[in-house]
Amino acid sequence: MSLESFNKSEPLTLGVELELQLVNTHDYDLAPYAEDMLRLMLKNPLVGSVVPEMTNSMIEISTDICRSSSEVLGQLTPIRDALVRSADKLNIAVVGGGTHPFQQWHERRIYDKPRFQELSQLYGYLSKQFTIFGQHVHIGCPDADSALLMLHRMSRYIPHFIALSASSPYVQGHDTAFDSARLNSVFAFPLSGRAPCVLKWTEFEKYFDKMTHTGVVKSMKDFYWDIRPKPEFGTIEIRVFDTPLTIERAAALAGFVQSLGAWFMAEQPFVPQEDDYLVYTYNRFQACRFGMEAVYVDPATGNHMPLREHIMRTMDQIAGHAAQHGASGALHLLRSEAHAGQNDARWLRERQREEQLLAEVSRQAALRFRGTPT
Structure with missing residues (x-):
């Protein structure tokens, strides 16, 4: 099976997907209500979509194509409000x-959809352990080579993305000592990790052909990489x-992703190379484990510094591009x-x-999601 051609998209446009927890209001454990929620949500004509996820206590919402972070929020708000109702x-x-x-x-049930059932057959208990919740951000790229460079x-x-979004310290009632324990579940999948460091789409097509020839891969969906190209959308997906x-x-x-992308496209600040990945898994682990207190190793210089400091420095570098794309407020929220x-x-x-009660923590998190002060 050959790789589909890379569709053009408007550069720096955004699309956001959010996987969400459905919990009962008795003890705030997960509740198998995805089908009922989807049925009720069909009555709400909204931009974007609401779809099932791997197990039946999860749903995924997504925006349509957006040109700014404020437009992302503008689309997510009515979906959130309809979900709450x-x-x-x-x-x-x-x-x-995230968790x-x-x-x-082991109490989870796989949602009755052919692809989820196939994955359950292949991955066994890992499929139920995949009851974890992530945000995916798509960013538009003008062509296939630009997409690999952006990736x-x-x-x-x-x-930076991990530390700023980390929200999964607890698993099965225990503090894991990780800020993002969720990503440890993703590591278990054989095709997780990172994409091969090629910067030409022709080279990527050769890699994809080799992988499909092995019979291990049928489509891009089979890669659980941290960032992957999405040729049908003309995006990369973080x-x-x-x-x-x-x-x-x-x-x-x-907004942070869009501002980084704008900086990359306007200033071409560096050319990626394979050696960037020497420190990749170390930096990733540090961010998952320690969040804002992580150490960051600069791939270019080998310098060690607090990740928080590198986040601040990065936000200074991209501030002008954030302003041009209406993302200054987004950066201000994250920066503060x-x-x-x-x-x-x-x-x-x-x-x-x-x-001292995780059910109460979940109750307060539910109030926070719906926009009610706790």
Whole structure:
């Protein structure tokens, strides 16, 4: 099977997907209400989409094509509001966060859709352990070679994305000591990790042909890479974000991606190379484990510095491009919290320290998602 051709898209346009938790309002454990939610959501004519995910206590919402982070927020807001209304009718709640803090994976049921059933047959218990919740950000690229260049430039900023979005400190009732434990579940899949460092689409097509020849891969969907090309959309898709606790943060993260992309395209600040990836897994681990307190190793110089400091420095570099694309507010939101060492993982831990009950933490997170002060 050959790789589909790369469709043109408007450069720097955005699309955002959010995987969300459905919980009951009795003990705030996950609840198998995806089908009921989808049925109710059909009555709401909205831009974007709402679809099932791997297990039946999850749903995924997505925007249509957006040109700014404020447009992302403008599309996510009515979807969020319709979700909340539908959940209220079912006496359940919708929650952000990269993991549910105390659900037991063996209690999950695979959603009845052919692809999910096939994945369950292939991956066994990993499929149920994939009841984790991420944000995916698509960014438009003018052509296939530009997409690969954008992908490998973005790879240097994977730790920044992880630390800023981290919201999965708890797994099966325990504090994992990770800010993003969610990504540990993704590592288990054989085709996770990062894309091969090629900068020409013809080279990527050769790689894809070799992989399909082995019979291991049938389409781009079979790669669970941190960032992957999406030729049918004319985008690259960044997949390392935990789902934030609020749609405002989700939109701000999209604004950060767009501002970086604008900087790359306007200034061509560096050419990616294979050696960039020498420190890739170390930086990724640091961000997952320590969040804002991580150490970042600069791939170009080998210098070690606090990741938080590199985030601030990066935001200074791209501030002008953020202003041009209406993302200054997005960067301000992320920057002020990064400066304070705050992210959603810290918020969840602070709530748990106060409440000593993860069900109450989930209840407060559900209020936070719907925009109600806790």
